[in-house]
Amino acid sequence: MANVLILGALSDVAKALAHEYAFNKHTIMLAARQYQRLEPMVSDLKIRYNIQAYALEFDAEKFETHEQFYxxxxxxxxxxxxxxxxxGNTDKGLxxxxxxxKIMDVNYVGAVSILNVAASFMLKHNTQGTIIGISSVAGERGRQSNFLYGSxxxxxxxxxxxxxxxxxxxxxxxLTVKPGFIKxxxxxxxxxxxxLTATPQHVAKAIYRAAAKKQNVLYVLWMWRYIMCIIRSIPEGMFKKLKL
Ligand SMILES: NC(=O)c1ccc[n+]([C@@H]2O[C@H](COP(=O)([O-])OP(=O)(O)OC[C@H]3O[C@@H](n4cnc5c(N)ncnc54)[C@H](OP(=O)(O)O)[C@@H]3O)[C@@H](O)[C@H]2O)c1
Known part of the structure; x- marks a missing residue:
């Protein structure tokens, strides 16, 4: 059974992932800023699935703590x-x-900082592990409504x-995950x-399956692959006039 570290564990998707991996009898390490709020979840996972689970403090924006955390x-x-x-808020961010x-630090710098540490650790210890990043279809083309997050x-x-x-x-x-909308x-x-909207439970099951199959890129709902193909193919001269 694998040891699974979930970063950002208070998010709705993370909670569903914790249940999915615990159901499959893996050991769960949950990490979040307000780690005390993880305790009820840890107790629930231990009792419900008879597994080991831990609550840990982690802040994606405190880059200098990441190596010690790991x-x-x-x-x-x-x-x-x-x-x-x-x-975040794009208009405010402008x-x-x-x-x-903050939008860049959480979604990019913080993610790179902690995954660099994870990757180096796996390389050093010859761990044939799995790294899963939840990215977004928003990263496929910059739009006026969310271009800071998207970039x-x-x-x-x-x-x-x-x-x-x-x-x-x-x-x-x-594994790169591009979920589309999630409720x-x-x-x-x-x-x-x-x-076009998936539930966190649907996302968690799709991630678990995709990781087991060593899939590279996962679009949780299949239609997003085609929607983004169309979005990417619109000529820039036309795209800049759209209110997306
Ligand atoms: N919802 C969607 O439609 C959608 C679509 C595409 C991709 N995604 C991506 O899916 C992932 C999960 O999102 P979600 O929809 O489940 O959103 P969510 O429930 O709002 O969860 C976001 C989580 O990120 C955590 N977080 C924010 N800043 C942090 C920091 N500095 N350090 C540690 N944790 C921090 C928050 O922690 P606190 O609980 O402490 O605030 C929160 O638990 C995200 O990467 C999101 O970008 C979501």
């Missing part, structure tokens, strides 16, 4: 899942550097692609088309 984990992870993310920087996720997608290439010959697998706290109040 070195002090109770178990050496076989699977690392980077779930945390921050949608005027307020603090907001723009950070674009960077993260490129990072994961390069990391997969780098780690392939060492037996370490990297979570992040999208609360948004008018989402139900046919």
């Amino acid at each position: 070195n002090q984990l109770p178990l050496s992870p076989d699977v690392v899942i980077c779930v945390f993310g921050y949608l 005027e307020d550097w603090t907001e723009a920087k 950070a996720k674009a960077g993260f997608t490129a990072y994961l692609s390069g990391l997969r290439n780098k780690l392939f010959y060492h037996g370490i697998h990297v 979570t706290a992040m999208t609360e109040g948004m008018p989402l088309n139900p046919k």
Whole structure:
């Protein structure tokens, strides 16, 4: 059974992932900023699935703590899942550097910082593990509504692609997840088309299956692959006039 580290463990998707991996009898390490809030989840997972589970403090923006965090984990992870993310406010970010920087720091810099540590650790210890990053279709083309978030996720997608290439010959697998819309706290109040929106449970099951099959890129709902193909093919002269 594998030791699974879930970063950003209070997110709706992370909670569903914790249940999915625990159901399959893996050991779970949950990491979040407000780690005390993880305790009820840890107790529930232990009782419900008869597995080992841990609650740990982790802040994606405190880059300088990442190496120590990883070195002090109770178990050496076989699977690392980077779930945390921050949608932020694009209009605010245009005027307020603090907001723009936070969007980049959480979605790109923080993710790269902790996954670099995870990848180096796996290489050093010959762990034939799996690294999973939750990126976004928003990274496939910049749009006026979320281009700060989208550009950070674009960077993260490129990072994961390069990391997969780098780690392939060492037996370490990297999975990039592009979920499309998910019904979570992040999208609360948004008018989402139900046919294009996945539940966190659906996302978790799809990730578990894709990781087991060593799939490289996962579009959770199949239609997103085709939607993004169309979006990418629109000529820039036309695209800039659209209100997307
Ligand atoms: N929802 C969607 O439609 C959608 C679509 C595509 C991709 N995604 C991606 O899917 C992932 C999960 O998102 P979600 O929808 O489950 O959103 P969510 O429920 O809002 O979760 C986001 C999580 O990120 C954590 N986080 C933010 N800043 C952090 C930091 N500095 N350090 C550690 N954790 C931090 C938050 O922690 P706190 O609990 O401490 O605030 C929160 O638990 C994200 O990467 C998101 O970008 C979501």
